[in-house]
Amino acid sequence: MAVENNSMGLRNLPAVHQVLGRIGADKLLQDIDHSQAVKIIQGYLEKVRSDLIEGKVNNQDKEQWLNDICSDLKNILLQRKERQFRRVINGTGVILHTNLGRAPLAEEALSAIVEVAQGYSNLEFDITSGKRGKRYDHVRTLLRELTGAEDALVVNNNAAAILLVLSSLAKNREVIISRGELVEIGGSFRVPDVMAQSGAIMIEVGTTNKTKLRDYQEAVTEATALLLKVHPSNYKVIGFTESVERSELVKWSHSQGIPVVEDLGSGVFFNQSGQGDFFGEPTVQKVVASNVDVVTFSGDKLLGGPQAGIIVGRKKLIDKIAQHPLTRALRVDKLTLAALEATLKLYAEPEKAKKGIPTLYSIYRSLDELEKRAQAVAKIVRDFDATWKIEVEAGNSQIGGGSLPELALPSRILRITSDHKSTYQLSETLRALKVPIIGRLHDKAFCIDMRTIGETEEKELCKMLQLAFEKMESCQKEGTNNG
Numbered sequence: 301m302a303v304e305n306n307s308m309g310l311r312n313l314p315a316v317h318q319v320l321g322r323i324g325a326d327k328l329l330q331d332i333d334h335s336q337a338v339k340i341i342q343g344y345l346e347k348v349r350s351d352l353i354e355g356k357v358n359n360q361d362k363e364q365w366l367n368d369i370c371s372d373l374k375n376i377l378l379q380r381k382e383r384q385f386r387r388v389i390n391g392t393g394v395i396l397h398t399n400l401g402r403a404p405l406a407e408e409a410l411s412a413i414v415e416v417a418q419g420y421s422n423l424e425f426d427i428t429s430g431k432r433g434k435r436y437d438h439v440r441t442l443l444r445e446l447t448g449a450e451d452a453l454v455v456n457n458n459a460a461a462i463l464l465v466l467s468s469l470a471k472n473r474e475v476i477i478s479r480g481e482l483v484e485i486g487g488s489f490r491v492p493d494v495m496a497q498s499g500a501i502m503i504e505v506g507t508t509n510k511t512k513l514r515d516y517q518e519a520v521t522e523a524t525a526l527l528l529k530v531h532p533s534n535y536k537v538i539g540f541t542e543s544v545e546r547s548e549l550v551k552w553s554h555s556q557g558i559p560v561v562e563d564l565g566s567g568v569f570f571n572q573s574g575q576g577d578f579f580g581e582p583t584v585q586k587v588v589a590s591n592v593d594v595v596t597f598s599g600d601k602l603l604g605g606p607q608a609g610i611i612v613g614r615k616k617l618i619d620k621i622a623q624h625p626l627t628r629a630l631r632v633d634k635l636t637l638a639a640l641e642a643t644l645k646l647y648a649e650p651e652k653a654k655k656g657i658p659t660l661y662s663i664y665r666s667l668d669e670l671e672k673r674a675q676a677v678a679k680i681v682r683d684f685d686a687t688w689k690i691e692v693e694a695g696n697s698q699i700g701g702g703s704l705p706e707l708a709l710p711s712r713i714l715r716i717t718s719d720h721k722s723t724y725q726l727s728e729t730l731r732a733l734k735v736p737i738i739g740r741l742h743d744k745a746f747c748i749d750m751r752t753i754g755e756t757e758e759k760e761l762c763k764m765l766q767l768a769f770e771k772m773e774s775c776q777k778e779g780t781n782n783g
């Protein structure tokens with residue numbers, strides 16, 4: 301009976317040309333590609349047809365079908381006009397948000413990308429000699445000068461860097477690592493898995509909270525290729541803990557002729573004035589100076605550059621790594637190199653770096669400034685719709701990207717609440733806008749942390765909030781009318 305009913309319903313479904321006629325009249329969709337639109341409409345109608353036959357949707361009259369189908373398809377086609385991968389405004393206060401693309405790039409890096417991408421470049425061409433050159437040479441000197449290392453190589457990301465270092469220096473041999481450093485970073489990167497993939501044999505020593513020099517000493521055999529230290533980026537073991545001082549470990553290891561490799565995770569070139577460290581993190585320079593043989597770190601964490609895995613260290617080892625076939629598979633592209641070189645150049649002058657590299661700029665914004673920016677935005681947004689309450693309150697931003705998990709940077713939050721309206725719905729509406737605003741829902745309030753909102757984004761933020769308020773208001777009206 302139901303099947304018969306539904307196949308009767310098929311006759312009520314509109315034809316492609318009917319839908320096209322109705323949708324084509326829409327001003328916003330006048331410039332849409334005709335053949336693409338037909339394909340999308342056909343696909344959609346087929347889906348409705350099969351849903352109807354399977355009884356997933358109920359039959360309706362002809363006019364109702366046409367209305368519903370056109371309204372859905374209009375939204376689908378409008379969305380198709382926008383690029384799928386696009387900019388969002390980060391109101392989460394997480395500076396290196398992996399899901400939101402980690403580090404925004406400096407102006408200088410952006411222009412370098414545009415310049416190199418627009419035409420041809422000397423990517424692998426030595427302009428002086430007119431002969432073939434190496435892509436890695438464009439950043440090698442800068443990296444050597446900045447870090448004090450003998451040599452440098454850059455690959456796709458830091459995970460690739462570790463895989464490459466282990467594959468080229470330790471395949472079928474033993475790598476000693478402290479149990480306190482067998483970390484998982486962001487779901488898909490686990491040190492033991494990467495180790496297995498590289499063909500190295502992992503020798504775990506010590507315990508989660510304590511590893512002593514003696515533990516390393518007892519694990520050394522003829523087959524030992526290297527000692528690996530991994531920064532436990534996204535967590536910290538506190539309390540009854542012990543680990544071996546880097547310099548002590550290196551000194552002993554070198555006396556045995558065994559190199560030390562360190563995965564620093566987030567590499568910083570920067571120390572806070574008067575300290576050798578950056579919020580307690582050693583700089584790359586410091587780690588290199590303590591004679592670690594190979595150091596790897598990310599380009600798009602605290603460094604504030606493009607996604608890349610940077611490997612610096614002793615020339616003999618870097619040469620060996622560069623010759624491994626995986627280097628070709630993991631190589632960086634020209635856009636990354638352009639952005640990385642431009643970012644590294646900014647580090648020549650620390651004050652320039654602090655202002656020009658957005659990651660550092662965000663970290664160093666003062667509470668006074670954030671308070672001013674938050675008040676300015678709140679003042680504008682309050683005028684839009686009195687049913688929303690806009691307050692400025694104290695909160696904390698995070699570095700993110702698995703860097704400095706314990707560090708909370710005091711910030712100012714735009715707190716949006718309403719007695720009658722849903723902040724959950726507000727967050728959904730804001731995400732559906734042309735420039736999506738990503739914030740945090742906390743205690744029935746929609747919160748926007750001003751630290752990760754650039755001054756140039758403030759106008760847009762206000763505009764999007766106004767649009768969202770209007771959209772919700774008109775939806776509510778429609779709802780009332782229908783009811």
Ligand SMILES: *Cc1c(COP(=O)(O)O)cnc(C)c1O
Pocket residue numbers: 457458459460485489530531532533534563564565566597598599600608609701702
């Ligand atoms: C983030 C991180 C990685 C992975 O770096 P990607 O550049 O994201 O590939 C590896 N090791 C440590 C310790 C990290 O913190």
